[in-house]
Amino acid sequence: MTSVPIPEINLEPWLNKVLEWGGTTSQEIQQDVLLRLPELHEFLQQMYETLKHMEPTTAIEKFPALGQFLGRLCWNPFVIGHEATRQMLISCLCCLFSSEPQNAIDRKANSWIKELFCHLLSSSGKGREDPHVFASLECTAVDYYEKLLKNIISSLIKQLRRSPRDNNTELSAEHVRSMCITCIPFLTLAEVVPLLETLLHYQGPQPYEVLDSQFLYAVNDAIQKKKIALSESAVLSLWLRHLPSLENAVLDLLQRLIALQSKSFREMEQMIKDSYLPQAACNPSIFSVTDDIFRGAILESEGNIKIITIIRLFTHCFINEYYKDNAKAWLPLRAYFSPKNTPLVLALLRKGEGLAPNTCIQHLHTIVKLLRSVDSEERSHENVFQCWFLLIRLGGWVDIAAEQLLTSDPEISDDLLWLLAFYYNPCNESQSRGRTMVEAKAVYECLVSLRRSSTICAMSFRKLFIQENKPYTRHPTSLQLIRHLCATFLVFCPEWHSVAKDCVSYMTQTQEAASEVSDVLARTLSRLDIPGMECQKMITIVYKLLKDL
Numbered sequence: 001m002t003s004v005p006i007p008e009i010n011l012e013p014w015l016n017k018v019l020e021w022g023g024t025t026s027q028e029i030q031q032d033v034l035l036r037l038p039e040l041h042e043f044l045q046q047m048y049e050t051l052k053h054m055e056p057t058t059a060i061e062k063f064p065a066l067g068q069f070l071g072r073l074c075w076n077p078f079v080i081g082h083e084a085t086r087q088m089l090i091s092c093l094c095c096l097f098s099s100e101p102q103n104a105i106d107r108k109a110n111s112w113i114k115e116l117f118c119h120l121l122s123s124s125g126k127g128r129e130d131p132h133v134f135a136s137l138e139c140t141a142v143d144y145y146e147k148l149l150k151n152i153i154s155s156l157i158k159q160l161r162r163s164p165r166d167n168n169t170e171l172s173a174e175h176v177r178s179m180c181i182t183c184i185p186f187l188t189l190a191e192v193v194p195l196l197e198t199l200l201h202y203q204g205p206q207p208y209e210v211l212d213s214q215f216l217y218a219v220n221d222a223i224q225k226k227k228i229a230l231s232e233s234a235v236l237s238l239w240l241r242h243l244p245s246l247e248n249a250v251l252d253l254l255q256r257l258i259a260l261q262s263k264s265f266r267e268m269e270q271m272i273k274d275s276y277l278p279q280a281a282c283n284p285s286i287f288s289v290t291d292d293i294f295r296g297a298i299l300e301s302e303g304n305i306k307i308i309t310i311i312r313l314f315t316h317c318f319i320n321e322y323y324k325d326n327a328k329a330w331l332p333l334r335a336y337f338s339p340k341n342t343p344l345v346l347a348l349l350r351k352g353e354g355l356a357p358n359t360c361i362q363h364l365h366t367i368v369k370l371l372r373s374v375d376s377e378e379r380s381h382e383n384v385f386q387c388w389f390l391l392i393r394l395g396g397w398v399d400i401a402a403e404q405l406l407t408s409d410p411e412i413s414d415d416l417l418w419l420l421a422f423y424y425n426p427c428n429e430s431q432s433r434g435r436t437m438v439e440a441k442a443v444y445e446c447l448v449s450l451r452r453s454s455t456i457c458a459m460s461f462r463k464l465f466i467q468e469n470k471p472y473t474r475h476p477t478s479l480q481l482i483r484h485l486c487a488t489f490l491v492f493c494p495e496w497h498s499v500a501k502d503c504v505s506y507m508t509q510t511q512e513a514a515s516e517v518s519d520v521l522a523r524t525l526s527r528l529d530i531p532g533m534e535c536q537k538m539i540t541i542v543y544k545l546l547k548d549l
Contacts, residue, residue, distance in 0.1 A: 009050050014043055015065050018072045033078040037085060040073075044088040051095035056109070059096060066096070067112075074116045090120055090185040099188045099227055117186065118149045149191055157198045173210040176202065180215035187222045197234040200241075209241060220245035224252050235276045239286055246286060250293045253277060257310045265526040268313055278317040282325070287336050290314070295389060305480070308392050309519050315393040319349075337393070338386050344370045348394035353530065357408055364401050368415045371422055388426035398423045399523055402488040406447060417441055420484065425477040432475060439478040440485065447489045456495055458502035461486075465506050480516055483507055487520040490545070497541045504545055518549045 017036065021029050051059050060066065073079050073089055080086045097113050098106040156179055159171060180199060186192045196219060204210050219238060222228045230238075239246035253275045257268055272278060281287040294311045301307045322333055337345045347367050352360055374387045391398065401416040417440055425433045443464055450460060464486065465471060474482070486507055490500045508514040525542045528535040 009047055009063070011047075011063055011065060011069060014040070015069045018069060018076070021072075021076060030078055033076065037079070037082055040079070041082070041085045041088060044085065044092060048088060048091045048095065051092055054095070056096045056098045056106070060109075067109075070096075071112075071116065074120060080120060086120055087185070090117070093117065094185045094188070097188065114149065114189070114191075117189070118152070121149070121152055121182070153191060153195045156195055160198050160202050171204060173204065173206050173208075176204065176210045177212045180212035184215055184218050187218060188227045193228060193230065196228070197230055200230070200234045200237045211241065213242070213244075216242040216245055220248060224249060232276055232279055236280045236283065236286070239280055240283065243289070246289055247293065249275065249277060250290050254293075254297060254307075254310065258306060265313060265522050268310070269317055272314055272317045278314065278321045281318045282322055282330060284330050284336065287318070294393075298389065298392070305516055305519055308395075309523070311392055312395045312523075338390055340383075341370075341374075341387060341390060344374075344387060344390060345394075348390060348397060352396060352400045353527070357404065360400055361404055361408060364397060364404065364419065365415055367397055368419050371419070375422065375428075384426055388422070391423055395423070396527070399488075399520075399527060402484055403492055405444060406451065406485065406489050407492050413441065413444060417444060420481050421477075424480045424484075432477065435475055436478045436481060439474050440481045443482045444485055447485060450496075451489070451493050456499060458499040458506070461496075461499070461503040462506045465509075471509065479513070483513060483516050484520050487517050488524070491521070491524055491538050491542055494537060497537070500541055500545060501548055504548065508549065514549055518546060521546050521549070 021033060054062070063069075070089060070092055074093075080089065093113050093116055096109065098110055101107045101110055160176070160179075162171070176199070179195075183192060183195060183199070187196070199211060199215075200219070202211070216238060219228075219230075220242070223230060223235060223238075239249065253272065257271060260268060260271065277286075277290065281290055294314070297307050298304075298311070319333065322336075333349060334342060334345045344367070347363065347370060350363065352363070355363070371387055371391070374383050398420065401419045405413060405416045405420075417437055421433050421436045421440060425436050446464055453460075464482070486503070490496055490503055496503070504517060508517050521542050525539065525546070528539050528542070
């Protein structure tokens with residue numbers, strides 16, 4: 001990533017000018033300040049553009065006199081009387097505030113900056129000029145301004161929560177919007193969080209949105225960058241009242257998950273949970289937005305395996321959150337998904353863990369029957385896509401089908417192979433699914449033969465992918481399905497664990513193949529590694545294979 005070029009700033013002339021102004025308020029000084037204000041504002045703008053790309057410590061090292069310069073400006077009544085310049089001073093100070101102070105120097109600097117914030121926010125800065133005031137109050141300047149900040153915030157919160165009946169007056173939309181704009185530079189201050197939450201929950205009498213859009217964008221950005229931590233209800237309120245923030249949050253999560261080079265579903269799940277989105281998706285409106293974005297991602301990526309995995313994981317986290325707080329559920333779980341395919345939704349929502357093999361197979365036949373009826377009798381691009389998208393979101397039964405294929409009676413193969421072929425090739429362009437079925441069945445029969453053979457030999461497995469030192473030429477969807485079957489075979493056939501590493505190397509000659517096999521193994525691990533499942537031997541081999549990949 002290229003670094004942002006930092007403009008050169010010559011602080012010395014302006015520091016000399018500020019020292020010249022001093023603390024006097026003579027008419028000559030006032031005229032000079034007013035004359036210089038446009039230039040000063042422009043300089044502070046340049047300073048801000050420089051500081052916002054730097055860490056606070058780096059900024060202080062590069063500009064040692066910066067604190068003195070900004071501090072003196074903050075106590076110049078003619079400078080801070082100019083609203084735009086005052087706001088620019090606040091922005092520059094925010095760049096020097098350490099959200100995670102590392103030492104006593106950082107903490108002292110933060111206290112000093114908070115003192116200046118309070119002074120700039122309050123209508124009067126009296127008290128700081130006379131140290132005897134603090135002595136009479138028996139408190140330090142820092143204590144005084146921290147209390148002042150809390151009082152300011154408490155007062156604003158009371159205004160927002162006050163009922164119009166309390167004083168027969170309504171809080172104007174302009175006043176609420178002004179509060180929002182005032183908060184923007186201070187979003188990372190912990191003391192401001194209660195005010196942010198109150199604003200996000202605010203419901204005025206106006207029939208339109210009164211919160212400033214720039215404020216909503218800034219809050220959402222701070223949440224995504226982990227600069228502030230708000231309650232789930234406040235985040236939910238933000239996303240419900242500002243659709244762009246919700247869309248940005250979903251897209252940001254997608255991008256971070258795609259960039260994550262992890263084979264651990266637990267790590268990915270944790271990232272999803274930390275985003276608040278699965279919890280928020282229990283609200284049907286938010287679920288609908290995430291659903292639309294995921295559909296778009298699937299279509300734009302043309303069924304990319306990583307995107308499919310992310311969508312499956314998100315749905316899994318959403319369902320867990322739904323059951324965790326079922327008392328507050330807005331709708332029955334099935335109603336969140338396609339209303340046109342209720343029988344299919346119910347079939348896919350059924351949990352397969354702990355079911356007897358015969359029960360699993362019967363249920364898989366039911367799923368295949370429902371899908372085949374849409375694929376033949378009701379076939380249209382939209383209907384097929386709806387069913388395929390459901391299969392993606394609730395795709396656990398696809399992995400169970402692969403397992404049953406390789407551990408149960410071969411007579412069941414046609415239906416289960418069709419389910420896998422539909423999962424990897426829903427469009428069936430130029431009848432390509434038929435080719436996928438033929439190629440996958442040939443490999444499946446070889447795997448069944450290997451399972452029954454008393455000879456365990458990695459070279460026998462190699463022949464499934466390489467013939468005469470050249471890879472087989474197969475349809476891309478056939479390769480995806482075959483890799484799925486082979487990875488499942490190596491996990492669920494214990495006799496082959498001893499040569500599994502060599503076998504995996506034969507089937508992962510490209511980065512794409514390695515990614516697909518890693519995905520299948522990670523899903524398998526997630527399915528096996530749950531309480532009550534006695535699969536330690538298989539869990540161990542999956543861990544080893546993932547580590548090698």
